[in-house]
Amino acid sequence: MENDQMPQNRRSVLCIAAGVAAATAVALLADERFDSPAAGPAGPSAAPALGGPQAGTVSTVRKSSAYRLQPMTAFAPARLARGTTPVRQQAFVRMPGLGRSMVLTFDDGPDPRWTPQILKTLRLHGVRAMFFVCGEMAVQNRDLLREMADDGHVVGNHSWSHPLLPELAPARVRDELGRTSEVIERTLGTPPLWYRAPYGAWDRHSFAIGAELGMEPVAWTIDTLDWCEPGTGIIVGRVMDGAEPGAIVLSHDAGGDRSQSVAALSRYLPKLLQAGYRIKVPTR
Secondary structure, three states, X not given: OOOOOOOHHHHHHHHHHHHHHHHHHHHHHHHHOOOOOOOEOOEOOOOOEXXXXXOOOOXXXXXXXXXXHOOOOOOOOOOOOOOOOOOOOOOEOEOOOOOOEEEEEEEOOOOOOOHHHHHHHHHHHOOOOEEEEOHHHHOOOHHHHHHHHHOOOEEEEOOOOOOOHHHOOHHHHHHHHHHHHHHHHHXXXXXXXXXXXXXXXXXXXXXXXXXXXXXXXXXXXEEOOHHHOOOHHHHHHHHHHXXXXXXXXXXXXXXXXXXXXXXXXXXXXXXXXXXXXXXXXXXX
């Protein structure tokens, strides 16, 4: 999304509220101890594997534009089959994998100011991440989409203009997600297999439409709240305090001044690696 700036007083209130909400969410996650979304009508579904880049491991690739015509899959089989994606009731909040693995994710880009710096840091340490891109940014920065894919990162769908999906009619939700998938597919040759709702706000329509478009929903375990610009050290502390096997870290590479996000990544990434964590991306 091109600009999500807001008056300072309002940003401060939202940052405080977000911090309280994040603490509550962590407590709830600790209580529930779940690793994957709740099962749909067909029962539990196999968790995604952690591994290499999106390209080369995909088993659900469809020809151009075909994903727009896929039927709703409320009764999809328990395991992913070619051309089918189960309708979830909640998003993945962690990715179970082999050993001490974690997933780094970045939202709202690609941004020509900040995304290249993040890509450079990831490349320096030889790790891959997930980038959930907004269509209105992606269409202006297709070269950065290609750079992400060339480096083995997963490019996911974050809607076209970053709206609250539950406030939209189903046709608008389909347009927000479908247009972004189309830009990604036309640029990279394959449609996205993962998506994240703006603000983490899903509803039954967005889950169903995401599945219709062949995508799985991804949330997060650790919210850095970097969009609040709390300071580089605080961002680093939030990541390190929440680090655990399977954790998904939420950061941003667009939507405002992301200099703290860039600086924090260069500090916490080597710390995670030194602590024995492997940085992975999910595969389907």
